Amino acid sequence: xxxxxxxxxxxxxxxxxxxxxxxxxxxxxxxxxxxxxxxxxxxxxxxxxxxxxxxxxxxxxxxxxxxxxxxxxxxxxxxxxxxxxxxxxxxxxxxxxxxxxxxxxxxxxxxxxxxxxxxxxxxxxxxxxxxxxxxxxxxxxxxxxxxxxxxxxxxxxxxxxxxxxxxxxxxxxxxxxxxxxxxxxxxxxxxxxxxxxxxxxxxxxxxxxxxxxxxxxxxxxxxxxxxxxxxxxxxxxxxxxxxxxxxxxxxxxxxxxxxxxxxxxxxxxxxxxxxxxxx
Amino acid sequence: xxxxxxxxxxxxxxxxxxxxxxxxxxxxxxxxxxxxxxxxxxxxxxxxxxxxxxxxxxxxxxxxxxxxxxxxxxxxxxxxxxxxxxxxxxxxxxxxxxxxxxxxxxxxxxxxxxxxxxxxxxxxxxxxxxxxxxxxxxxxxxxxxxxxxxxxxxxxxxxxxxxxxxxxxxxxxxxxxxxxxxxxxxxxxxxxxxxxxxxxxxxxxxxxxxxxxxxxxxxxxxxxxxxxxxxxxxxxxxxxxxxxxxxxxxxxxxxxxxxxxxxxxxxxxxxxxxxxxxx
Numbered sequence: 001x002x003x004x005x006x007x008x009x010x011x012x013x014x015x016x017x018x019x020x021x022x023x024x025x026x027x028x029x030x031x032x033x034x035x036x037x038x039x040x041x042x043x044x045x046x047x048x049x050x051x052x053x054x055x056x057x058x059x060x061x062x063x064x065x066x067x068x069x070x071x072x073x074x075x076x077x078x079x080x081x082x083x084x085x086x087x088x089x090x091x092x093x094x095x096x097x098x099x100x101x102x103x104x105x106x107x108x109x110x111x112x113x114x115x116x117x118x119x120x121x122x123x124x125x126x127x128x129x130x131x132x133x134x135x136x137x138x139x140x141x142x143x144x145x146x147x148x149x150x151x152x153x154x155x156x157x158x159x160x161x162x163x164x165x166x167x168x169x170x171x172x173x174x175x176x177x178x179x180x181x182x183x184x185x186x187x188x189x190x191x192x193x194x195x196x197x198x199x200x201x202x203x204x205x206x207x208x209x210x211x212x213x214x215x216x217x218x219x220x221x222x223x224x225x226x227x228x229x230x231x232x233x234x235x236x237x238x239x240x241x242x243x244x245x246x247x248x249x250x251x252x253x254x255x256x257x258x259x260x261x262x263x264x265x266x267x268x269x270x271x272x273x274x275x276x277x278x279x
Numbered sequence: 280x281x282x283x284x285x286x287x288x289x290x291x292x293x294x295x296x297x298x299x300x301x302x303x304x305x306x307x308x309x310x311x312x313x314x315x316x317x318x319x320x321x322x323x324x325x326x327x328x329x330x331x332x333x334x335x336x337x338x339x340x341x342x343x344x345x346x347x348x349x350x351x352x353x354x355x356x357x358x359x360x361x362x363x364x365x366x367x368x369x370x371x372x373x374x375x376x377x378x379x380x381x382x383x384x385x386x387x388x389x390x391x392x393x394x395x396x397x398x399x400x401x402x403x404x405x406x407x408x409x410x411x412x413x414x415x416x417x418x419x420x421x422x423x424x425x426x427x428x429x430x431x432x433x434x435x436x437x438x439x440x441x442x443x444x445x446x447x448x449x450x451x452x453x454x455x456x457x458x459x460x461x462x463x464x465x466x467x468x469x470x471x472x473x474x475x476x477x478x479x480x481x482x483x484x485x486x487x488x489x490x491x492x493x494x495x496x497x498x499x500x501x502x503x504x505x506x507x508x509x510x511x512x513x514x515x516x517x518x519x520x521x522x523x524x525x526x527x528x529x530x531x532x533x534x535x536x537x538x539x540x541x542x543x544x545x546x547x548x549x550x551x552x553x554x555x556x557x558x
Contacts, residue, residue, distance in 0.1 A: 004299060006299060013299070013300065016298070016299035016300075017296035017297060017298055017299060018296060018297045018298075018299055018301070018304050019295070019296055019297075020283060020285060020292070020295035020296060020297055020389055020391070021292065021295075022297070022304065024304045025297050025301065025303050025304045025369075025371075025423070026311075026367075026369065026423060026425075027423060027425040027426055027428075027429055028307030028422075028423050028424040028425050028426045029425075029426040029429055030304075030426075032305075059426070059430065060430075060433070088305075090304075090305065092304075098396075099425075099429050100429060100432045100433060100436070100456075100457070101433075101436070110299055112299070117377075129416055130412075130415055130416070130417065131412065131414060131415070133409075133410065133412050133448070135410060136409055136410070136427075137408055137409070138409065138426075138427060138430060143307075143424075143426055144304070144305060144306060144307050144424075144426075145307040145422075145423075145424030145425065145426045145427070146305075146306040146307050146308075146378075146424065147306055147307045147308040147309075147338070147417075147422055147423075147424045148415075148417060148424070149306075150306055150308055150378050150379060151338065151339075151417060153379045154339070154379060154380075157379070157380070169412070169448050177379075178379070
């Protein structure tokens with residue numbers, strides 16, 4: 001039995017079903033957060049819930065009370081047992097009738113916990129065939145309308161790579177399909193600003209906040225492919241895998257041995273005991 | 280009882296449910312077609328199924344056999360009774376496990392028939408706050424990752440308009456949130472080319488094919504806001520409403536009285552008896 005939490009109830013995954021009129025299914029109108037959980041709680045839960053709330057406000061999507069979401073997360077954590085898990089929280093508009101003039105409807109809330117997949121330590125990337133539009137006011141929204149990310153990652157895999165790196169319409173680096181990007185130059189870490197058109201990742205925000213603790217300055221800055229190709233090291237981050245090294249772009253190696261020195265220090269910034277919050 | 284057809288079975292809409300692991304729900308990975316049906320059949324069914332197939336090929340999405348889709352459409356038409364209906368066919372990847380490395384899975388197929396909403400005759404538009412990316416190879420795909428279209432239309436409504444018109448990154452006109460655009464200049468009809476980044480609409484394709492029959496030349500051409508603002512008339516089209524007049528952009532009236540003369544002629548090109556095909 002794999003438990004999931006759906007609209008207030010714990011169910012076996014095989015029994016969890018969404019009404020066919022749900023706007024998540026029909027129109028991709030919903031939000032999600034993917035989080036890392038351990039016996040101690042959910043890493044950066046407050047940051048995840050805060051991003052969810054900001055996205056919902058931008059979209060005009062009604063959210064359940066935060067206390068209900070926390071209750072669901074706690075219930076699912078109990079039912080799923082302890083250990084490290086990837087927890088996905090999905091909230092959609094529910095079955096709201098006319099898509100252009102939706103009726104008030106209870107949101108659909110789905111929470112699923114799964115084993116954490118093995119972490120790839122050394123990533124190879126290619127440039128995505130899709131680009132990000134930095135002018136899009138909905139770009140910071142982590143929406144279930146996510147098929148372009150899947151397509152880009154799979155397309156990268158067909159080119160013997162592990163991740164697709166998106167550029168924006170100005171030719172700046174933005175992010176990977178499911179990762180944020182950091183470049184190391186000397187003692188400085190750089191990541192594209194949110195205004196480049198990427199998702200404001202949670203591990204990214206923690207690294208920006210704490211890099212000083214490992215003697216690095218970290219800043220947002222516009223970055224171009226030439227910056228990546230000339231970096232001392234490059235890293236990919238997300239909430240579930242933390243940080244890993246990006247070692248090649250379009251088949252060309254990136255950086256020098258700094259990556260191996262800096263990666264453990266970067267990782268020491270993430271997932272501290274106090275970062276895991278009980279829902 | 281409102282019947283829907285889901286994966287081979289007729290069900291009441293209230294009982295139709297999608298597994299919570301469906302990629303349409305979790306990742307917006309699916310396609311849809313919205314069609315107009317009458318007692319005589321479904322208008323332009325071959326064109327709709329052909330667009331669906333092209334989109335699926337571009338996405339790498341497995342489709343059911345076309346004969347199964349036609350069978351479902353026929354069954355639903357019988358169960359739903361005759362009359363004019365808006366029929367939506369949705370196909371998603373189903374529950375395929377790892378999103379970046381999906382397992383083979385039976386696609387989810389949902390068919391729903393609904394009453395046709397009243398047709399607005401005179402549309403007012405504003406320019407969308409989102410733009411289309413004409414370089415995106417997935418733009419011609421009519422995907423269920425559709426929330427930006429909903430958002431743009433609702434945002435237009437908040438500005439006292441009926442439709443949002445998208446520009447692309449070159450500043451060209453592309454399409455509306457749920458419509459294609461035609462401009463009339465003298466005896467010529469123009470619509471943005473597919474390379475502008477829009478969806479290849481079905482009514483649009485029929486009008487392009489048949490405009491000669493009403494003494495108009497019709498062509499694809501790059502169009503800019505100044506072309507719209509100086510047009511003799513403008514029209515919006517889609518598969519369910521056919522054609523209607525676009526009479527204002529950003530509060531400014533468009534064109535002259537030609538619209539009222541040309542609109543009935545445009546409409547005479549659509550929904551001829553022989554256009555309704557039995558599934």
